[in-house]
Amino acid sequence: xxxxxxxxxxxxxxxxxxxxxxxxxxxxxxxxxxxxxxxxxxxxxxxxxxxxxxxxxxxxxxxxxxxxxxxxxxxxxxxxxxxxxxxxxxxxxxxxxxxxxxxxxxxxxxxxxxxxxxxxxxxxxxxxxxxxxxxxxxxxxxxxxxxxxxxxxxxxxxxxxxxxxxxxxxxxxxxxxxxxxxxxxxxxxxxxxxxxxxxxxxxxxxxxxxxxxxxxxxxxxxxxxxxxxxxxxxxxxxxxxxxxxxxxxxxxxxxxxxxxxxxxxxxxxxxxxxxxxxxxxxxxxxxxxxxxxxxxxxxxxxxxxxxxxxxxxxxxxxxxxxxxxxxxxxxxxxxxxxxxxxxxxxxxxxxxxxxxxxxxxxxxxxxxxxxxxxxxxxxxxxxxxxxxxxxxxxxxxxxxxxxxxxxxxxxxxxxxxxxxxxxxxxxxxxxxxxxxxxxxxxxxxxxxxxxxxxxxxxxxxxxx
Numbered sequence: 001x002x003x004x005x006x007x008x009x010x011x012x013x014x015x016x017x018x019x020x021x022x023x024x025x026x027x028x029x030x031x032x033x034x035x036x037x038x039x040x041x042x043x044x045x046x047x048x049x050x051x052x053x054x055x056x057x058x059x060x061x062x063x064x065x066x067x068x069x070x071x072x073x074x075x076x077x078x079x080x081x082x083x084x085x086x087x088x089x090x091x092x093x094x095x096x097x098x099x100x101x102x103x104x105x106x107x108x109x110x111x112x113x114x115x116x117x118x119x120x121x122x123x124x125x126x127x128x129x130x131x132x133x134x135x136x137x138x139x140x141x142x143x144x145x146x147x148x149x150x151x152x153x154x155x156x157x158x159x160x161x162x163x164x165x166x167x168x169x170x171x172x173x174x175x176x177x178x179x180x181x182x183x184x185x186x187x188x189x190x191x192x193x194x195x196x197x198x199x200x201x202x203x204x205x206x207x208x209x210x211x212x213x214x215x216x217x218x219x220x221x222x223x224x225x226x227x228x229x230x231x232x233x234x235x236x237x238x239x240x241x242x243x244x245x246x247x248x249x250x251x252x253x254x255x256x257x258x259x260x261x262x263x264x265x266x267x268x269x270x271x272x273x274x275x276x277x278x279x280x281x282x283x284x285x286x287x288x289x290x291x292x293x294x295x296x297x298x299x300x301x302x303x304x305x306x307x308x309x310x311x312x313x314x315x316x317x318x319x320x321x322x323x324x325x326x327x328x329x330x331x332x333x334x335x336x337x338x339x340x341x342x343x344x345x346x347x348x349x350x351x352x353x354x355x356x357x358x359x360x361x362x363x364x365x366x367x368x369x370x371x372x373x374x375x376x377x378x379x380x381x382x383x384x385x386x387x388x389x390x391x392x393x394x395x396x397x398x399x400x401x402x403x404x405x406x407x408x409x410x411x412x413x414x415x416x417x418x419x420x421x422x423x424x425x426x427x428x429x430x431x432x433x434x435x436x437x438x439x440x441x442x443x444x445x446x447x448x449x450x451x452x453x454x455x456x457x458x459x460x461x462x463x464x
Contacts, residue, residue, distance in 0.1 A: 019216035020149045024158060027146070030211035031166035036204040037097065039170050040177075040197055043282055045128055046264050047275060048104070048194050052111050054121035060261050060387030062125055066132040067257070067383070071369065071376035073136020078369035086141035087217045093138035094209045100131040101202035108191045108198070139372065144364045147356050148218045153301065155353050160297025163349075164290050171283050171290070178279035185275065233370045241424050242358040246371050248419035249351060250378040252316075255411025257382030259320050259404050262390060266323070266401045277329055284333050288341025296346050305354040306425040312347025313420050315339050317412035320405035357426050382408075 049059050080089050107124050110116055116123070150158050177197055184193025237243035267273045267281065300308050322336045359367045386404045395403055 016216075016218065020218075023149050023216040026211055026214050027149075028162050028165055030208050030215075031162055032169045033204045033211065034094075034208040035166045035170035036173055037101075037201045037208070039174050040201040041128070041131060043174065043279060044181075044194070044197055045124075046261075047268065047278075048108075049121060049124055050265075050268065051190060051194070052107065052120045052124065053117070054124070055391075056265065057387055057391050058121045058125065059265060060383055060391070062128055065125070065380060065383075066129055067379035068376045069129045069132045070136035070139070071373035073133040074139045074369035074372050075136075076133075077137040077140040078366040080137070081141055081144065081220075081366075085217065086145050086220060087212075087215070089141045090138055090145075090212050091209060093134045093141075094205060094212060096134035096137075097131055098202055098205035098209060100127055100134070101198045101205065103127045104198045104201075105195050108195050112191050136372075140364075140366070140369050143355075143368045144220070145215070145217065147359075147364050148220070149216070152356070155356055156297040156300030156305075156349070157294075158297075159352065160293040160300075160349060164293040167286055168290055171287055174279065174283060178276050182274060182276040230370055230373075233367070241426065242355075242367075244419065244422045245351075245354060245358070246374060248415060248423060249371075250374050251415040251419065252313075252412055253375050254378040254382040255408050255415060256316075257379045258386040258389075258411065259323075259408035260386075261383050262386060262401060262404060263323065270399075270401060271327060273329070281329060281332055281337060285337040285341035285344065288338050289345035292342050292345055293349070296349055300350060300353055304425040305350040305357065306423055308346050308350035309354065309423070310420060312343045312345075312350065313416045315343030316347060317409055317416055319343070320409040320412075323405045324402045 045062060046059055049062055054062075077089055077093070104124070104127060107120055107127070111120055177200070181190070181193040181197065184190050184196075233243075237247050264278070264282070267278050273281070296308060319336060319340050322339075323332075326332050326335045355368060355371070356364075386408075389404050389407075390400050393400065398406075
């Protein structure tokens with residue numbers, strides 16, 4: 001038996017592949033802890049803000065301005081990639097996030113001591129925006145890293161699996177914490193409940209920091225010709241496929257955020273839902289999404305992201321209209337959250353994978369920073385417009401909340417009808433959704449199915 005030694009480069013490839021697979025596993029564990037911090041920040045800051053007597057306008061600022069600060073952080077993070085390692089940026093960013101949680105605790109204690117009451121909502125806004133800034137700084141290096149770690153052919157399946165596991169764990173934890181918060185409220189010690197939640201967010205973020213040190217960080221060399229200028233990116237918007245995609249997402253997001261910050265306020269202030277019911281409804285769409293993650297991930301890998309994007313885009317423009325019609329918990333769950341969970345899961349998964357497919361590896365950090373900056377402007381513009389309409393305009397013919405829900409739906413529909421058809425699929429491995437070749441009506445229907453470019457080329461080659 002002859003023993004054949006593998007070339008050195010092959011050994012390196014084997015070792016690197018093994019390290020990447022290990023990182024993919026560690027990233028799922030990290031996400032399981034990180035999701036607690038994310039969901040706590042996204043779902044409990046608004047109720048906490050209301051509990052310290054923030055105005056509707058201040059709540060709108062928390063929900064919208066954070067989405068402008070995050071892209072600013074992403075621009076900072078994309079610049080740092082040119083000079084620092086992705087590992088150092090990620091770890092410093094996540095530590096910054098972790099140590100914001102004790103500052104939230106201080107706000108709760110100051111409110112309990114009846115100190116600085118008029119200023120606490122504004123202090124909360126500053127701390128939350130700082131937390132969001134660190135989130136933004138982490139995004140480009142994380143996006144760049146995972147693009148190098150996860151194989152292109154497996155992205156849909158992997159990220160669907162990661163989201164399924166991390167969000168399932170998050171939902172179980174958050175539901176438990178929500179009922180715990182309701183218990184604190186019944187005992188008339190609500191602020192101690194918020195303090196407990198913030199301590200939990202601090203601990204889980206510290207664990208995430210440790211897990212980031214266990215990642216494998218492939219070599220990453222940035223060159224001058226990999227730089228992307230904002231002006232260059234803006235000029236490409238009407239011409240390039242990714243530019244049209246960016247414009248579509250920006251306009252859709254503007255319409256979305258006219259209403260999004262106020263669904264929570266509507267449930268708490270208008271419909272008078274308890275915290276446990278409010279959080280259960282909020283998480284129900286995520287739970288529905290988890291059911292469809294594996295199916296949608298495989299669908300994305302096989303048929304491409306644009307098809308999945310279109311499926312989501314059929315549903316999400318009409319969701320705000322249902323908030324005008326339905327007002328009971330059962331109606332909201334059955335009539336809104338099930339559709340929302342499926343529609344947004346399909347749309348967001350497709351959009352995320354579309355970005356990976358359309359951006360070269362070394363430009364990924366800067367592209368995603370500019371892309372999210374434009375999205376952030378759309379979020380702030382939509383959020384501020386919604387805040388003004390709800391806070392300062394009284395309508396005699398319609399509830400103010402219902403008006404912004406209607407406006408949100410109209411703008412979403414407009415974005416889908418005008419821009420979605422201009423976005424093209426870049427993958428060449430898509431196959432027909434239905435195998436219609438075996439049907440007698442194949443000649444009439446085959447052109448309506450989705451075919452791969454490979455199949456087209458093979459067909460043309462066989463004719464020649």
